[in-house]
Amino acid sequence: MIxxxxxxxxxGDLQLLGxxxxxxxxxxxxxxxxxRAGGGVAEILARMVPIxxxxxLKVRWEVIxxxxxxxxxxxxxxxxxxxxxxxxxxxxxxxxxxVNRRNAQKIDLEADFVFIHDPQPVPLxxxxxxxxxxxxxxxxxxxxxxxxxxxxxxxxxxxxxxxxSVPKFARAMGVPEYIVLPSIDPxxxxxxxxxxxxxxxxxxxxxxxxxxxxxxxxxRFDRFKDPLGVIEAYRMVKKYNDCVLVLAGSPxxxxxxxxxxxxxxxxxxxxxxxxxxxxxxxxxxxEINALQRLATxxxxxxxxxxxxxxxxxAMWKGKPVIGGAVGGIPHQIVHGVNGFLVHTVEGAAFRIRxxxxxxxxLQQMGQRAREHVRANFLITRQVRDxxxxxxxxxxxGKTIIxxx
Amino acid sequence: MAEKGLRKKxxxxxxxxxQCVKLMRAVPLKARDLGQLREHIARVSENSIYHHMYEYFLxxxxxxxxxxxxxxxxENLEARAxxxxxxxxxxxxxxxVQELRAQLLRAIDYYREHFPDxxxxxxxxxxxxxxxVTVVFPVGLKARNLAEFLIAxxxxxxxxxxxxxxxxxxxxxxxxxxFSQWVKDVLGKEALAQAIRSIDPFMHxxxxxxEHVLELVDAELRKEMEVLPP
Numbered sequence: 001m002i003x004x005x006x007x008x009x010x011x012g013d014l015q016l017l018g019x020x021x022x023x024x025x026x027x028x029x030x031x032x033x034x035x036r037a038g039g040g041v042a043e044i045l046a047r048m049v050p051i052x053x054x055x056x057l058k059v060r061w062e063v064i065x066x067x068x069x070x071x072x073x074x075x076x077x078x079x080x081x082x083x084x085x086x087x088x089x090x091x092x093x094x095x096x097x098x099v100n101r102r103n104a105q106k107i108d109l110e111a112d113f114v115f116i117h118d119p120q121p122v123p124l125x126x127x128x129x130x131x132x133x134x135x136x137x138x139x140x141x142x143x144x145x146x147x148x149x150x151x152x153x154x155x156x157x158x159x160x161x162x163x164x165s166v167p168k169f170a171r172a173m174g175v176p177e178y179i180v181l182p183s184i185d186p187x188x189x190x191x192x193x194x195x196x197x198x199x200x201x202x203x204x205x206x207x208x209x210x211x212x213x214x215x216x217x218x219x220r221f222d223r224f225k226d227p228l229g230v231i232e233a234y235r236m237v238k239k240y241n242d243c244v245l246v247l248a249g250s251p252x253x254x255x256x257x258x259x260x261x262x263x264x265x266x267x268x269x270x271x272x273x274x275x276x277x278x279x280x281x282x283x284x285x286x287e288i289n290a291l292q293r294l295a296t297x298x299x300x301x302x303x304x305x306x307x308x309x310x311x312x313x314a315m316w317k318g319k320p321v322i323g324g325a326v327g328g329i330p331h332q333i334v335h336g337v338n339g340f341l342v343h344t345v346e347g348a349a350f351r352i353r354x355x356x357x358x359x360x361x362l363q364q365m366g367q368r369a370r371e372h373v374r375a376n377f378l379i380t381r382q383v384r385d386x387x388x389x390x391x392x393x394x395x396x397g398k399t400i401i402x403x404x
Numbered sequence: 405m406a407e408k409g410l411r412k413k414x415x416x417x418x419x420x421x422x423q424c425v426k427l428m429r430a431v432p433l434k435a436r437d438l439g440q441l442r443e444h445i446a447r448v449s450e451n452s453i454y455h456h457m458y459e460y461f462l463x464x465x466x467x468x469x470x471x472x473x474x475x476x477x478x479e480n481l482e483a484r485a486x487x488x489x490x491x492x493x494x495x496x497x498x499x500x501v502q503e504l505r506a507q508l509l510r511a512i513d514y515y516r517e518h519f520p521d522x523x524x525x526x527x528x529x530x531x532x533x534x535x536x537v538t539v540v541f542p543v544g545l546k547a548r549n550l551a552e553f554l555i556a557x558x559x560x561x562x563x564x565x566x567x568x569x570x571x572x573x574x575x576x577x578x579x580x581x582x583f584s585q586w587v588k589d590v591l592g593k594e595a596l597a598q599a600i601r602s603i604d605p606f607m608h609x610x611x612x613x614x615e616h617v618l619e620l621v622d623a624e625l626r627k628e629m630e631v632l633p634p
Contacts, residue, residue, distance in 0.1 A: 012560075019541050142528065143527070144526075166435075167430055178427060179430055374463070385427060400540065401539050402539075
């Protein structure tokens with residue numbers, strides 16, 4: 001399996017993975033999260049665990065079980081970490097711990113390196129046995145509710161380290177905190193190379209013209225993704241350049257405002273036949289892949305964002321992205337080098353026009369975008385970082401570690 | 405007759421390419437204005453200063469400024485004059501990280517004395533201090549002569565060039581690079597070593613360094629191959 005990444009991922013990363021797998025041969029790794037399918041964490045584990053096993057490492061992936069009450073509580077904890085005010089009573093915290101106690105009796109927690117993902121299973125730290133324990137927080141913790149931090153604080157000290165997705169999500173937790181940026185899998189359905197026939201089929205199905213520039217934003221219909229702003233920017237561009245706008249996404253099922261936003265977008269688009277609003281069912285990976293490849297310019301004009309990996313996905317397809325300067329987007333777009341960061345509708349429109357009028361710049365930035373993702377945002381780099389973290393935990397206090 | 409097994413083994417003089425990767429570690433310090441930036445620069449670990457000043461070159465693209473502090477001062481704090489002075493501090497021309505820290509503080513102090521306070525950045529745009537753990541490993545390539553070196557240099561990842569050209573300056577007593585050391589000590593080519601040494605790390609990206617060294621080595625090889633008429 002790992003050989004499939006040769007010629008795709010950087011040579012050095014693959015070489016280091018080989019050396020690290022030799023170093024950790026015979027050692028055991030355990031990942032614990034709260035769901036086997038659905039959501040970003042399960043998605044990344046489903047792709048990362050087989051790679052680690054293919055490297056010859058002993059890796060298990062366990063999922064904790066809980067009832068509706070437990071997951072209602074953890075949803076509140078999750079939202080509070082993301083900054084939304086939530087009521088969390090002492091009884092709720094006690095139940096959170098109790099469900100984890102029951103899981104600890106069922107799951108074999110014995111391993112040399114244990115990764116506990118997100119807040120749902122964080123109390124498992126109380127039942128740790130041997131090995132080194134890491135809490136991996138995938139949630140945007142840049143502005144959490146203070147009360148949720150207080151509730152989680154007793155667990156932080158039980159871990160040897162914590163891992164966050166970007167520096168601004170890190171908290172003063174009293175344990176070493178590492179940063180591991182998220183990644184995309186270049187071989188997955190969403191990112192693999194597509195044949196001309198596959199592209200053609202998607203273009204025909206969604207009536208995407210191929211004789212005019214296509215501006216694309218892939219995102220759920222959510223105000224934070226600023227779909228109305230994207231339509232405004234398109235209209236400003238349309239006065240000068242003939243083009244088509246594609247807004248592709250699924251309705252936000254967990255957001256009561258989702259339907260209303262979609263209606264607003266449809267109303268705002270009016271009778272313009274060159275605005276295509278595509279409602280895609282979940283898991284439309286092949287379709288999203290094709291749309292990103294068919295696009296001329298990709299937008300991610302978010303007003304608020306977690307990491308925004310759709311940016312890296314589009315960049316991997318050689319498309320320069322015009323993105324809002326929020327969340328993890330500035331970690332992916334290097335302004336003026338492989339895309340543009342914008343703060344306003346006018347800024348977005350101006351950058352689209354620049355791209356449409358300068359095909360050479362479009363191509364150059366697109367190439368740089370792909371290279372940037374290759375060097376920094378592929379799954380092989382993420383596996384590498386996890387194993388380097390294990391190495392750092394073994395060599396506590398060292399800032400330079402040599403592998404021979 | 406000397407027995408085969410007793411023959412003294414020649415030391416390996418080939419150039420072994422190595423590479424480094426960085427694992428980022430958060431330091432629990434962030435600045436939202438110039439006063440806080442100064443306060444934290446004054447007390448943060450040397451490893452953190454090293455990361456924000458030297459490892460900036462690992463990013464591999466030429467931006468308006470030359471280190472993380474200058475980038476933040478220019479882009480987020482919008483203190484352009486300060487960004488310019490911080491950006492002109494060449495970390496490779498400074499003797500130690502402590503001296504570098506002193507230079508950064510002097511630049512900030514000068515700005516605070518002569519310019520109006522730029523105020524605070526909006527929430528979410530704070531400067532976050534980080535440091536790194538460096539993992540060094542062999543890339544599995546050895547060059548026994550200059551021709552092999554040329555081929556390998558074309559092939560290696562940017563992280564290998566960074567390790568041998570930039571990171572070497574922290575490692576080697578002479579504060580120079582691994583390439584010129586090998587060319588001088590093993591191949592005995594002082595002029596080529598001097599030419600490689602004179603490439604200014606501050607003024608180039610990693611790919612720029614690769615190109616320059618390739619040009620120099622290529623020219624040297626051509627010169628060696630030329631047969632002059634008797």
